[in-house]
Amino acid sequence: MKATVGSRVFSNLVLAVWALIVLLPLYVLVMVSVKSPSELLDTSLKLPKAWMWSHFSDAWEKAHMGSAFGSSLLITATSLLGVVLASSLAAYPIARAKSKLTGFFFLYFISGIMIPFPLTMIPLYKLLKMFHLINTYPGVIFIYIAMTVPFSVFLYTGFLKGVPRELEESALIDGCGPFRSFLIIIFPLMKPVTASIIITNSLTIWNDFLVPLLFLQARERRTIPNAIFSFTGQYNSDWAMIFSAIVLGSLPLIVTFLLLQKQFIKGIVGGAVKG
Amino acid sequence: MKRPGTQLLFMLPAIVLFTLFLMIPMVGSFYFSLTNWDGLSPHVDYVGFQNYKTLLHDSEVWIALKNTFIFAALVTVLQNVLSLLLALLLDKAGWLVRFLRVVYLIPAMLSALAIGYVWTYFYNPVLGVINVMLDNIGLGAWAQDWLGDPKFSMYSVVFTNIWQWTGLSIIIYLAGLQAIPHDLYEAGDIDGARRLQRFRHITFPLIAPAFTVNILISIIGSLKVFDLIYVMTKGGPGTATESLAVLLYKKAFNFNEMGYGTAIAIVMFFVILAISVIQLRILRGREIEA
Numbered sequence: 001m002k003a004t005v006g007s008r009v010f011s012n013l014v015l016a017v018w019a020l021i022v023l024l025p026l027y028v029l030v031m032v033s034v035k036s037p038s039e040l041l042d043t044s045l046k047l048p049k050a051w052m053w054s055h056f057s058d059a060w061e062k063a064h065m066g067s068a069f070g071s072s073l074l075i076t077a078t079s080l081l082g083v084v085l086a087s088s089l090a091a092y093p094i095a096r097a098k099s100k101l102t103g104f105f106f107l108y109f110i111s112g113i114m115i116p117f118p119l120t121m122i123p124l125y126k127l128l129k130m131f132h133l134i135n136t137y138p139g140v141i142f143i144y145i146a147m148t149v150p151f152s153v154f155l156y157t158g159f160l161k162g163v164p165r166e167l168e169e170s171a172l173i174d175g176c177g178p179f180r181s182f183l184i185i186i187f188p189l190m191k192p193v194t195a196s197i198i199i200t201n202s203l204t205i206w207n208d209f210l211v212p213l214l215f216l217q218a219r220e221r222r223t224i225p226n227a228i229f230s231f232t233g234q235y236n237s238d239w240a241m242i243f244s245a246i247v248l249g250s251l252p253l254i255v256t257f258l259l260l261q262k263q264f265i266k267g268i269v270g271g272a273v274k275g
Numbered sequence: 276m277k278r279p280g281t282q283l284l285f286m287l288p289a290i291v292l293f294t295l296f297l298m299i300p301m302v303g304s305f306y307f308s309l310t311n312w313d314g315l316s317p318h319v320d321y322v323g324f325q326n327y328k329t330l331l332h333d334s335e336v337w338i339a340l341k342n343t344f345i346f347a348a349l350v351t352v353l354q355n356v357l358s359l360l361l362a363l364l365l366d367k368a369g370w371l372v373r374f375l376r377v378v379y380l381i382p383a384m385l386s387a388l389a390i391g392y393v394w395t396y397f398y399n400p401v402l403g404v405i406n407v408m409l410d411n412i413g414l415g416a417w418a419q420d421w422l423g424d425p426k427f428s429m430y431s432v433v434f435t436n437i438w439q440w441t442g443l444s445i446i447i448y449l450a451g452l453q454a455i456p457h458d459l460y461e462a463g464d465i466d467g468a469r470r471l472q473r474f475r476h477i478t479f480p481l482i483a484p485a486f487t488v489n490i491l492i493s494i495i496g497s498l499k500v501f502d503l504i505y506v507m508t509k510g511g512p513g514t515a516t517e518s519l520a521v522l523l524y525k526k527a528f529n530f531n532e533m534g535y536g537t538a539i540a541i542v543m544f545f546v547i548l549a550i551s552v553i554q555l556r557i558l559r560g561r562e563i564e565a
Contacts, residue, residue, distance in 0.1 A: 011364045014360065014361070014364060015361065015364055015365070015375055018357075018361055018379065018441075019375055019378055019379070021438065022378055022379055022381065022382060022438070022442070023378065024404070025393050025394065025397055025404075025438070026381065026382075026393075028393070028396070028397065028404055029393050032396065040402075045404070082292070085288065086288040086289040086292060087289055089285045089286070089288060089289065090285060090286040090288070090289035090290070092276075092285050093276060093281070093282035093285045093286060094286070096276055097276050097277065097282055099279065099282065101279050101282055101283065102282055102286075105286055105290065108290075108293075108298075109289065109293060112293060112297050112298070114547070114548055114551065115297060115301050115544070116495075116498075116499045116543065116544060116547055117499070118499060118501070118519075118520050118523055118524075118540050118543060119300075119301055119304050119540045119541065119543070119544045120296075120297060120300035120301050120303075120304065121300075121527075121540075122300075122303075122304065122307055122314075122527050122533050122536055122537045122540065123299070123300035123301075123303030123304055123306075123307055123537070124296065124300045125314070125533075126303070126307075127295075127296075127299065127300060127303070142292055142295070142296045143296050145292050145296070146292050146293050146295070146296035146297040147296075147297065149289050149292065149293045149297075150293070150297075153289065178276045178281055178285075182285075203383070203384065206386075207385070207386035207387065207388075208386075209386060209387065209388045209502045209505075209506075210501055210502060210524075214528070224386075225386045225388040225389070228388060228389070228392075229388060229506075232392065239396060239402075242392060243392070243393075243396075246389045246392060246393070249386070249389065250384070250385050250386070250389050253384045253385075254381060254384050254385075257377075257380070257381070257384050258377070261377050261380075264380075265376070265380070265446050268443065268446060268447075269446055269447060269450040272443075272447050272488050272492065
């Protein structure tokens with residue numbers, strides 16, 4: 001079927017309008033963050049006359065972005081490592097050894113997919129207090145791992161079921177124990193799923209606001225969204241400062257995404273469509 | 276791997292973390308919803324179904340439930356119509372199309388917090404880009420207090436949410452579209468299928484799995500919406516945008532009504548569960564038919 005000229009114009013118009021709607025707020029975000037206070041009152045979309053790059057260093061210091069970057073990086077990396085290890089290990093016997101035990105635990109994990117975080121947050125508050133985990137890194141990391149294990153186990157199990165057993169069986173004959181064959185043969189095979197899990201969950205954890213808002217209030221441990229949130233409380237309506245902090249906090253993920261777009265898109269689709 | 280001991284050992288780390296930090300708190304919720312715990316005192320009193328009785332007559336809960344449904348319905352319908360349309364237009368080769376796919380996905384990389392602030396500025400009645408632009412094109416009379424006026428605040432938040440997640444829905448639809456074998460379209464062409472017929476009888480049935488995933492993601496995500504609303508309006512003006520999750524947060528952590536808050540959380544859980552089960556029934560049924 002050949003597209004008519006009219007339909008091609010319409011199609012390009014729709015695509016362009018949505019691109020504009022997506023980009024305009026991002027453009028304004030960057031412009032406001034580099035405009036001087038006097039120029040901010042000029043609300044047109046013109047480029048600023050003077051680029052106030054100093055806003056970024058100001059915001060970096062005043063919003064304590066340095067320590068926030070450290071916190072976000074530590075929490076995201078450790079949680080991802082935890083969920084990848086815990087769920088790939090758990091998926092191995094579930095996919096390979098059919099028994100009442102593994103069948104039960106598969107259902108047990110899967111049931112967690114349906115549980116929304118707000119349902120657990122109040123008892124979690126009591127639990128973390130009891131273990132003295134409020135305002136500590138391990139507290140939020142354990143929560144993130146527990147939250148992401150169900151779907152990750154599901155993805156790993158689904159993938160492993162489609163992998164032929166011959167490889168491990170020959171390893172077993174060669175005298176490889178189950179842990180070694182997991183480490184040397186199975187884990188490397190599951191790389192596509194691991195990539196998917198890392199990409200989708202790094203977005204969720206890096207950008208999450210609610211868990212640290214509840215359990216990680218101490219200034220020196222705040223994550224990026226929470227550092228920006230409390231900074232906004234202090235610099236109420238100093239838009240240039242607030243937007244500079246937002247630009248700084250959002251850059252790492254956007255740059256990573258632009259560099260690795262193919263892997264990102266594949267990872268996100270892989271994580272979603274299997275569900 | 277044959278021995279149950281080895282199997283258990285492999286699953287142990289996941290079992291321990293999952294049980295401690297998800298399952299026990301979930302079961303705990305059912306218990307706390309039957310108490311009047313205030314979050315501070317070590318003392319927890321059992322009050323039976325009192326919280327649930329209060330909840331039934333609490334107009335704020337009903338309003339939050341209604342708001343949550345309106346938010347979820349608008350987001351799900353509008354976002355899926357928009358992203359399916361854009362995905363259909365993007366389903367071809369070329370650098371421009373690849374470039375646009377990436378552009379559309381950028382908002383999904385930002386935190387809801389960042390997006391909330393950017394759009395709060397956009398909707399600002401004085402400085403906001405929307406009103407300024409309306410003014411510039413001579414439509415100044417259309418300018419509104421987009422977030423401050425209860426007539427518009429819900430729609431403004433809904434649009435922001437769609438702005439953030441449409442790119443994600445698009446790539447999921449595209450994955451479905453690209454899996455459709457080309458000869459099916461050619462067969463359709465020979466049969467003289469028109470554009471709309473082709474969509475109804477070939478494309479739409481074949482992207483059913485992508486459709487299911489997208490609808491589920493947007494419904495479940497929007498039923499528990501918190502960050503965006505909390506940052507943009509804190510549920511206001513009045514209760515105009517208060518979702519169940521925002522109400523539950525306020526009750527539990529601003530007013531120290533932890534027991535009552537968990538009761539609201541339980542209601543929210545069953546609402547989400549019921550809707551997802553119904554959804555899956557309908558959508559999966561459609562997939563099999565196709």
